[in-house]
Amino acid sequence: MSAAAATKAPGRRTVGYIALSVLGACVGLLFLIPLWWTFVNSLRPGGDTFRYLNPLQWETFFTLTPNLDNYAELLRSNLGLAMLNSVFVSAATVVIGLVICSMAAFALAAIPFRGSGAVFVVVVVSFLIPFDAIAIPLADLFRDWNLQNTYAGLILPGLGNGMAIFLLRTFFLAIPKDLVEAGRLDGLGWWGIFRRIYLPLSVPSLIGAGLTLFLFQWQSYVWPLLNGTDEQHILGPIALSNLQGQFNVDYGVMFAGSIVLTVIPLAIIIGFQRFFIQSVTTTGLK
Structure with a gap:
């Protein structure tokens, strides 16, 4: 040249x-x-x-x-309580869901057992099926179990997220097996290996999975509409849709509520986007 x-x-x-x-x-x-x-x-x-x-x-x-008249009008509506409910339900889903999903991903990635491949296929298929397709029959079950209009009923469907398990399992597979063998030689059981080796090395992946759980719960509409029908358990998206009157719509108030519901997840995503991109990139490379 x-x-x-x-x-x-x-x-x-x-x-x-x-x-x-x-x-x-x-x-x-x-x-x-x-x-x-x-x-x-x-x-x-x-x-x-x-x-x-x-x-x-x-x-x-x-x-x-x-x-700020539209935002002042929001304070006089039930959107404030709905926002607190959404924050609580989403936070509980992230904390409890990460515990469940990380342990499931660890079992699929590190513990050899017969049928692990079939279980993983079921996990993958689970997040390919739209939740709205099973929402109505699931709501009937929750009604029979007296879980309608309860925080437990709003939280439970979001805990076992197939996408979060997929992300965590892929990250766990990238952890060298030599570390597992060293832990076994030091006398650690599977729980000790999970807690002392896998979790400290998987912070970016855990944050990415946590964002997945949070967004799934925060933007959920059909399930809160079916299962949280009273004013004490109403969530943000449902309260926002209820601002629409029967014969008229105050778009200013509607848009103000939309901005409030958008700012919270937007701020969280911007704050943790580096970890989320890192976790997704690791999944792609694997």
């Missing part, structure tokens, strides 16, 4: 990198525009929601007179 060609190659890579960066920024902006429009309209009276939509103008995406 000549000196001129060698000089042009880094220049081409730089231009390609800049072009991809600009393209990525444009795509990200396209995803941001609907959220920004929702936020701006949450600062306007509900009657002005579609006032500047056709034709598009600068006031479509900006307002010179923002106010």
